[in-house]
Amino acid sequence: MTTLTAKTIQASETETPGTRIWRRFWAQPIALISVIVILFFAITAGGTAILSATGHHWPCDPNTTNLEQKLLPPSPQHWLGTDNLGRDVLSRMLHGAGISLTVGFIAVAVSLGIGLVVGAIAGYFGGLTDQILMRSVDALLCFPTFFLILTAVAILGPSMINIVVVIGLVSWTGTARLVRGEFLTLRETEYVKGARVLGQGHWSIITRHILPNAAAPILVTAVLGIPDAILTEAGLSFLGFGVQPPQATWGNIIAEGKSYLLDAWWLNLFPGLAILLAALSFYLAINALQEAAENRS
Amino acid sequence: MTSFIIRRLALSVVLLFIISIISFFIVTLTPGSPYPWGELNPKISPEVKATFRKKFHLDQPLPTQYAFIMRDLFTGNLRSIKDDRPVMSRILERLPATLSLNFTAILISLSFGTLLGVYAARYAGHWQDMASSFFAFLFIALPGFWISYIVAIVLVKNFGVPILGTQSYGIAFPNELAVILDRIWHLLLPASILALGGFAAQSRYLRATMIETTREGYIRTAHAKGLSEEVVLYKHALRNSIRPLIAGIGMLLPAMISGSVVIETIFAYPGMGRLGYEAVLERDYPTLVALNFVLAALILLGNLISDLLYAAVDPRVRLE
Numbered sequence: 001m002t003t004l005t006a007k008t009i010q011a012s013e014t015e016t017p018g019t020r021i022w023r024r025f026w027a028q029p030i031a032l033i034s035v036i037v038i039l040f041f042a043i044t045a046g047g048t049a050i051l052s053a054t055g056h057h058w059p060c061d062p063n064t065t066n067l068e069q070k071l072l073p074p075s076p077q078h079w080l081g082t083d084n085l086g087r088d089v090l091s092r093m094l095h096g097a098g099i100s101l102t103v104g105f106i107a108v109a110v111s112l113g114i115g116l117v118v119g120a121i122a123g124y125f126g127g128l129t130d131q132i133l134m135r136s137v138d139a140l141l142c143f144p145t146f147f148l149i150l151t152a153v154a155i156l157g158p159s160m161i162n163i164v165v166v167i168g169l170v171s172w173t174g175t176a177r178l179v180r181g182e183f184l185t186l187r188e189t190e191y192v193k194g195a196r197v198l199g200q201g202h203w204s205i206i207t208r209h210i211l212p213n214a215a216a217p218i219l220v221t222a223v224l225g226i227p228d229a230i231l232t233e234a235g236l237s238f239l240g241f242g243v244q245p246p247q248a249t250w251g252n253i254i255a256e257g258k259s260y261l262l263d264a265w266w267l268n269l270f271p272g273l274a275i276l277l278a279a280l281s282f283y284l285a286i287n288a289l290q291e292a293a294e295n296r297s
Numbered sequence: 298m299t300s301f302i303i304r305r306l307a308l309s310v311v312l313l314f315i316i317s318i319i320s321f322f323i324v325t326l327t328p329g330s331p332y333p334w335g336e337l338n339p340k341i342s343p344e345v346k347a348t349f350r351k352k353f354h355l356d357q358p359l360p361t362q363y364a365f366i367m368r369d370l371f372t373g374n375l376r377s378i379k380d381d382r383p384v385m386s387r388i389l390e391r392l393p394a395t396l397s398l399n400f401t402a403i404l405i406s407l408s409f410g411t412l413l414g415v416y417a418a419r420y421a422g423h424w425q426d427m428a429s430s431f432f433a434f435l436f437i438a439l440p441g442f443w444i445s446y447i448v449a450i451v452l453v454k455n456f457g458v459p460i461l462g463t464q465s466y467g468i469a470f471p472n473e474l475a476v477i478l479d480r481i482w483h484l485l486l487p488a489s490i491l492a493l494g495g496f497a498a499q500s501r502y503l504r505a506t507m508i509e510t511t512r513e514g515y516i517r518t519a520h521a522k523g524l525s526e527e528v529v530l531y532k533h534a535l536r537n538s539i540r541p542l543i544a545g546i547g548m549l550l551p552a553m554i555s556g557s558v559v560i561e562t563i564f565a566y567p568g569m570g571r572l573g574y575e576a577v578l579e580r581d582y583p584t585l586v587a588l589n590f591v592l593a594a595l596i597l598l599g600n601l602i603s604d605l606l607y608a609a610v611d612p613r614v615r616l617e
Contacts, residue, residue: 016352030427030431059573135308135311135312135315136315138312138313139315139316139319139593140319141551142312142316142551142559142594142596142597142600143316143319143320143551143589143592143593143596144551144552144554144555144593144596145551145552145555146555146556146558146559146594147554147555147588147589147592148323148589149572150558150573150574151323151324151573151577151585151589152323152578152579154578154580155323155324155580213607227438231440234440234442234443235440235441235442235559237563238440238442238559239558239559240575241577246464251440254442254443258446261446262450262454263451265450268443268446268447269447272440272443272444272447275434275440275443276438276439276440276443279437279440280434280435280438283434283437283438284324284431284434286431287434292314
């Protein structure tokens with residue numbers, strides 16, 4: 001008993017909060033599996049992109065049609081079958097993985113950028129600025145997000161850039177609220193007051209003193225946007241407003257296969273499973289991270 | 298209480314004003330016109346095009362257009378570009394279907410979410426908890442359109458049951474009860490699929506609050522009194538973890554309406570989500586502006602109701 005207590009105390013003394021979260025994150029089997037799945041998608045997507053940039057394709061060119069081989073079930077030649085134009089579903093899904101991940105990451109970068117700026121200004125300066133910015137956030141939170149995104153993308157014209165920007169522009173409200181909350185609290189701390197007394201400028205106080213102390217919770221919330229964006233893009237693709245064919249995305253393989261639903265189940269099943277698996281892995285990994293960061297043993 | 302409601306309503310007016318500006322400019326500030334194929338059609342004479350633009354005030358500067366649209370929206374004169382019917386009546390005829398679908402979905406989310414949340418909190422840290430959080434995230438990550446198709450195929454292929462629309466056509470029902478049951482069946486399937494994500498999110502939220510509550514002293518006292526686990530959980534702990542349930546009403550509504558765009562399209566359900574999708578396809582600007590506005594107003598109302606309910610059930614909350 002005594003040795004155990006001594007050990008625990010020693011461990012908590014030598015460990016920094018960062019390494020403690022890191023250790024507790026990897027101690028969860030589900031975190032490990034999720035990260036492996038995410039890495040698998042990232043590596044296959046990256047590999048496919050590099051291969052096709054050099055003019056090679058594995059297993060096939062995603063856009064080569066072959067009407068003699070249309071709607072073939074999974075076989076050794078076509079592991080995941082072929083679609084209504086005889087295109088290899090596996091090749092198309094490999095290219096779709098890149099689209100999904102890119103949309104997820106860039107949309108989050110856009111929303112994190114806007115959320116940081118708006119939240120920091122509102123939380124740091126407070127007063128009327130805060131009121132105006134936060135009422136706008138409240139107003140934006142009242143919209144059914146997916147419908148707003150659909151409207152904007154449909155009118156702007158569906159393309160990769162438009163989709164990413166619109167998703168980012170609509171989904172920054174959660175981050176902004178969190179950033180504002182953190183800034184409101186940290187603004188009153190002794191070290192920020194000290195920095196102000198020393199005559200440091202707003203920019204330096206925000207970036208050097210407040211932001212580093214608020215970074216962890218902000219990043220975790222922002223990262224939650226990745227699976228959300230992946231699911232949103234899949235939904236848009238399904239409705240015909242995603243990245244446009246012939247560029248393959250997981251959503252538009254399902255959308256194109258819906259006319260052959262009763263005969264060609266593989267057109268529905270595999271891309272759907274890919275969307276599910278990618279989104280699920282992100283959610284589980286982030287949840288594991290949040291649990292690791294929680295302040296109890 | 299009264300002053301709270303009055304101040305909330307005043308704030309709602311401010312929010313609705315911002316909402317109307319956002320929903321107007323998201324449609325008009327973007328490139329493209331409401332009738333791009335008409336503008337390019339050489340067979341349509343310039344006079345007809347000019348009349349069209351004049352009729353929908355498209356020849357005016359944007360602030361004037363905004364004023365016209367808002368005036369017409371509130372006087373009920375706003376007409377759809379698609380079929381020239383008043384936009385408000387197009388929206389209102391979809392309202393009953395939308396409300397019943399979303400209400401059912403929220404009811405399913407809250408009730409099943411509560412059960413799963415309490416279950417997960419009861420076994421916090423054990424495998425039952427891990428399994429239920431895994432399934433919760435699985436449901437959140439399920440693409441609604443994909444699972445709809447899978448469920449639809451299984452039902453139609455194996456059981457031959459009709460699932461589209463709000464009722465079955467071409468069947469002579471023996472009595473009123475059968476008609477009502479048929480309607481309930483057509484409502485239940487899309488509502489359950491719509492509820493999947495909300496149900497899972499609700500269970501996660503409730504689990505966290507329940508775990509906080511079960512650390513309180515009075516829970517230990519209840520256990521010490523020898524009360525059964527069920528009584529302690531459902532009567533003592535759940536009552537004091539009611540916050541996420543009430544907040545859920547306000548939080549779930551935007552997600553439900555977002556999801557219903559896809560679900561209503563698949564199940565041919567005549568609600569506002571499908572109207573929105575049709576309006577997007579037709580580039581029906583007045584309907585899009587009005588629909589975004591009405592949906593946002595509905596969500597605002599849902600938030601207000603959830604705040605009032607919150608104060609009604611929790612005596613610690615003072616509305617000021």
